[in-house]
Amino acid sequence: LWSLMNSYQGRDSRSIQRSIVNHVEYTLGLTRFNFKDFNAYQATSYSVRDRLIEQLNDSNEYFNSQNSKRVYYLSLEFLLGRMLQNSLVNIDMEKKYKDALTDIGFKLEEIYEEEVDPALGNGGLGRLAACFLDSMATLDIPAMGYGIRYDYGIFKQQIQDGYQVEQPDYWLAKGNPWEIERPDVAYPVRFGGTFTKSGSGCGVGRWEGGEVVMAIAYDTPVPGFNTYNTNRLRLWRSRPGNEFDLQKFNDGQYDKSIMERQRAEYITSVLYPNDSTWEGKQLRLKQQYFFCCATIQDIIKRFKLNNTNWNDFPKLNQIQLNDTHPAIAAIELLRVLLDVERLPYDQAWMIVTGTFGYTNHTVLPEALEKWSVNMLQSLLPRHMDLIFFINQIFLEEVKRRFPGDGRRLEVVSMIEGWEDKRVRMANVAIVCSHHVNGVAALHTQILKASVFKDFYEIFPDKFLNMTNGVTPRRWLYCCNPGLAQLISDTINNDDDWVTDMRMVEEIAAYADEQGFVDKFKQVKVDCKKQLQHYIEKTQGIHIRLDAMYDVLVKRIHEYKRQLMDILYIIHRYLQILGMNEEQRRNVVPRVVFIGGKAAPGYKDAKGFIKLINSVADRINNDKSINDLIKVVFFKNYCVSNAQIIIPAADLSQHISTAGTEASGTSNMKFTMNGALIIGTMDGANVEIAQEIGKENMFVFGADVHEVDRYRAQTDEYRKGRLDGRLRNAFRAIYEGKFGALNDDIKGYLNRIEAGSDHYCLSLDFASYVEAQERADRTYRDQALWNKMAIIGIAKSGKFSSDRTIQEYCAQIWKITPKRIPNPA
Ligand code: 26W
Numbered sequence: 001l002w003s004l005m006n007s008y009q010g011r012d013s014r015s016i017q018r019s020i021v022n023h024v025e026y027t028l029g030l031t032r033f034n035f036k037d038f039n040a041y042q043a044t045s046y047s048v049r050d051r052l053i054e055q056l057n058d059s060n061e062y063f064n065s066q067n068s069k070r071v072y073y074l075s076l077e078f079l080l081g082r083m084l085q086n087s088l089v090n091i092d093m094e095k096k097y098k099d100a101l102t103d104i105g106f107k108l109e110e111i112y113e114e115e116v117d118p119a120l121g122n123g124g125l126g127r128l129a130a131c132f133l134d135s136m137a138t139l140d141i142p143a144m145g146y147g148i149r150y151d152y153g154i155f156k157q158q159i160q161d162g163y164q165v166e167q168p169d170y171w172l173a174k175g176n177p178w179e180i181e182r183p184d185v186a187y188p189v190r191f192g193g194t195f196t197k198s199g200s201g202c203g204v205g206r207w208e209g210g211e212v213v214m215a216i217a218y219d220t221p222v223p224g225f226n227t228y229n230t231n232r233l234r235l236w237r238s239r240p241g242n243e244f245d246l247q248k249f250n251d252g253q254y255d256k257s258i259m260e261r262q263r264a265e266y267i268t269s270v271l272y273p274n275d276s277t278w279e280g281k282q283l284r285l286k287q288q289y290f291f292c293c294a295t296i297q298d299i300i301k302r303f304k305l306n307n308t309n310w311n312d313f314p315k316l317n318q319i320q321l322n323d324t325h326p327a328i329a330a331i332e333l334l335r336v337l338l339d340v341e342r343l344p345y346d347q348a349w350m351i352v353t354g355t356f357g358y359t360n361h362t363v364l365p366e367a368l369e370k371w372s373v374n375m376l377q378s379l380l381p382r383h384m385d386l387i388f389f390i391n392q393i394f395l396e397e398v399k400r401r402f403p404g405d406g407r408r409l410e411v412v413s414m415i416e417g418w419e420d421k422r423v424r425m426a427n428v429a430i431v432c433s434h435h436v437n438g439v440a441a442l443h444t445q446i447l448k449a450s451v452f453k454d455f456y457e458i459f460p461d462k463f464l465n466m467t468n469g470v471t472p473r474r475w476l477y478c479c480n481p482g483l484a485q486l487i488s489d490t491i492n493n494d495d496d497w498v499t500d501m502r503m504v505e506e507i508a509a510y511a512d513e514q515g516f517v518d519k520f521k522q523v524k525v526d527c528k529k530q531l532q533h534y535i536e537k538t539q540g541i542h543i544r545l546d547a548m549y550d551v552l553v554k555r556i557h558e559y560k561r562q563l564m565d566i567l568y569i570i571h572r573y574l575q576i577l578g579m580n581e582e583q584r585r586n587v588v589p590r591v592v593f594i595g596g597k598a599a600p601g602y603k604d605a606k607g608f609i610k611l612i613n614s615v616a617d618r619i620n621n622d623k624s625i626n627d628l629i630k631v632v633f634f635k636n637y638c639v640s641n642a643q644i645i646i647p648a649a650d651l652s653q654h655i656s657t658a659g660t661e662a663s664g665t666s667n668m669k670f671t672m673n674g675a676l677i678i679g680t681m682d683g684a685n686v687e688i689a690q691e692i693g694k695e696n697m698f699v700f701g702a703d704v705h706e707v708d709r710y711r712a713q714t715d716e717y718r719k720g721r722l723d724g725r726l727r728n729a730f731r732a733i734y735e736g737k738f739g740a741l742n743d744d745i746k747g748y749l750n751r752i753e754a755g756s757d758h759y760c761l762s763l764d765f766a767s768y769v770e771a772q773e774r775a776d777r778t779y780r781d782q783a784l785w786n787k788m789a790i791i792g793i794a795k796s797g798k799f800s801s802d803r804t805i806q807e808y809c810a811q812i813w814k815i816t817p818k819r820i821p822n823p824a
Contacts, residue, residue, distance in 0.1 A: 009051045016100035019047040040106045041114035045177035052221035055230035062820050063142040067306040071143040075129040075322035078147050079121030081639030083178045090223040116171050117640040119153035122275035123555045125361050134471040135805040137224035137231040140817040146295040149218045149235035152270040157597050157636040162613035185217035187297040195381040202389045207382050212241035213264040215294030228822050236294045238267035274599045276367045292329035314354025318813040321358045324369050324425035330356050330432035331383045357812045358429040358436050363451050373421040408454050435812045437466040440663035440684040468663040469801035475669045479643035482523040501800035508794035511787045531648035547589035552653040553637045556598040556605040559660040564761045566612050570729040587628050588776045595634025607745040614738040647673045654679035657759045659704040668799035674789040692795040696788040700771035701764040710763050715755030723765040
């Protein structure tokens with residue numbers, strides 16, 4: 001038996017081939033003599049998964065045997081992106097699989113393209129969770145991610161007649177070789193019913209009746225880079241519970257009763273596609289509680305394997321809340337400790353506040369979750385009761401410390417309103433957590449100084465900053481192998497920098513060295529060729545290579561100001577139309593890419609997409625400007641095509657109104673890939689400027705204070721100062737230069753003209769135009785441009801998510817790496 005206990009996954013080419021072919025025959029049930037690229041993808045993935053399972057089980061065994069402290073990252077979103085390349089790279093077998101596959105007639109690069117892009121997230125918050133998983137595994141942190149296994153990920157975006165059309169993303173249609181279904185790991189989750197209490201204070205009691213659904217675990221292994229450690233991402237799927245309506249069965253309504261059971265499955269059907277506006281949908285609340293309840297049961301079960309002293313719970317378990325979406329987990333833990341484990345309230349409360357940390361990701365008021373008390377009461381009666389109770393205790397404490405400060409009580413209360421009472425989930429999360437963090441320095445300052453000011457004064461030590469980061473494995477090593485190779489060749493001929501991004505700083509010394517710069521230029525051209533090919537293939541548009549690739553890709557939102565970009569393009573177009581031949585020769589040709597999804601119910605954002613497409617239509621078909629501008633609406637922006645467009649960008653736009661973008665993370669990815677940023681002093685742009693130098697970016701626009709002052713002015717004031725070039729762009733639209741646009745977008749522009757300019761387009765337009773002109777001038781000096789890009793890459797080390805996770809470990813979770821001994 002011992003021989004079986006050792007790894008039987010050989011690392012030589014023959015073993016790899018045998019494993020793949022075995023999976024073709026025995027897992028897929030196909031003949032090993034004839035299979036397609038997609039089947040090769042499946043079999044290769046199963047073969048890789050075998051190795052990952054082995055590492056996962058060994059890691060888990062080891063941590064259990066050591067009773068290791070663990071971190072749990074709770075998130076309603078994990079925007080993982082494709083797994084095959086990342087997994088192969090992390091276990092250091094990409095080359096071996098490539099050769100093994102070549103031998104049997106397959107190209108690994110083509111097989112990568114067969115994978116669907118698992119997209120169980122909206123944007124930055126979900127992608128951050130995925131980067132954190134990669135870093136936690138790489139840093140040997142005993143950690144797990146917990147979330148929901150949605151049947152439908154973020155919708156696929158199509159464009160019809162210039163408008164966004166949403167298509168369902170049934171990502172599981174052809175199976176998912178990366179997950180392991182665990183029917184044996186299943187927990188009941190109750191909704192509704194009644195709660196009967198006994199005792200005083202918060203009391204204890206029984207929660208009965210209602211509807212019980214089951215949570216079934218699906219595990220995905222998360223390997224670290226250059227370590228044996230492999231962590232687990234556990235996603236829950238809802239299934240019908242075993243209780244069923246006997247009455248209906250007895251009445252002979254068998255079919256009806258079965259159908260009712262099926263409703264349980266809807267809970268995990270679909271990811272809500274809203275990013276940054278909150279909707280009070282009951283199903284969404286059910287999703288949140290469903291996954292939190294199963295997760296808390298799972299964590300407690302693991303704790304009980306080795307422990308009996310509840311006071312050890314916070315020492316051994318840290319739970320991080322990715323925004324307030326999973327905040328109900330804190331109340332659920334409290335409930336279990338009180339009503340199931342029967343701990344005294346004080347002890348239970350200590351355990352809760354010792355366990356949770358809360359990360360805030362947005363300051364937009366419309367994004368803050370406020371569940372109606374009525375809804376909570378009917379769905380989760382005990383939780384509502386407990387929220388009232390802890391709120392009362394908390395407010396009494398505030399009253400003692402800030403006597404006579406009624407205004408403060410009003411704002412920090414977990415409950416808002418009188419008739420239509422709502423629960424402010426951010427307030428619940430803050431009070432239940434030992435630490436609350438923002439995701440960039442400026443963002444954290446804003447939390448302390450305004451959004452959560454009154455809390456900050458109550459708990460000054462709770463608040464801290466954890467500037468976001470991105471994984472250099474996916475966002476440099478995998479997506480830009482040419483640049484990765486150049487870095488390795490230049491600094492020390494190996495890949496140490498991949499787990500220590502600060503090492504890349506060494507390449508700054510080569511920013512003036514012709515040989516290095518030439519290689520860098522070649523890398524960029526190769527990436528641009530790939531993008532050119534992708535655009536030709538997917539959108540049928542031919543773009544020139546010798547243009548500046550100017551990229552703005554992110555979710556479509558007013559605060560991110562895609563509208564300002566397209567208005568600038570109109571301005572630029574009008575300018576070129578007015579130029580003579582001589583002047584035109586001086587224009588830097590640009591291909592402008594704008595991409596991103598709009599939330600399906602966000603009318604204005606959808607209007608912006610139509611406007612961008614209309615402008616593209618007009619400009620791209622205007623032969624007179626001879627391709628000096630080409631506008632591409634980059635369709636269906638997602639993780640897999642981000643990996644193509646980011647390495648190919650020359651200029652990258654991060655132009656949110658100062659004070660609105662919590663951090664931004666693609667700004668970091670673009671910098672690592674040698675694009676220059678045109679951007680405002682917002683979110684992490686501020687820190688990028690600090691690291692790489694303001695002189696290596698095109699910074700523009702009002703800062704947070706100027707934005708505040710401008711917003712405090714009257715419409716009259718703003719109307720009187722409307723930027724002239726902006727007005728001309730509006731005119732061109734009204735006159736129908738870009739086709740017949742609907743009244744909504746015209747109305748939107750009219751309001752800006754009338755001085756209603758919350759996102760400060762008119763305020764920032766002049767300096768935006770000026771920054772764009774600076775970008776043009778710099779681009780004409782290619783030596784300077786490349787030097788700036790190289791310095792950007794060199795100084796981007798801070799923005800590795802490894803640094804971020806190290807900060808979470810040291811300051812919030814108080815956990816140190818646990819290196820698993822490598823098996824011989
Ligand atoms: C409830 C609806 C909803 C859904 C998602 C509201 C808000 C969200 C997220 C908080 C939106 C989001 O993704 N925020 C982004 O988080 C990133 C990671 O921290 C930051 O880099 C972005 O600046 C922030 O917009």
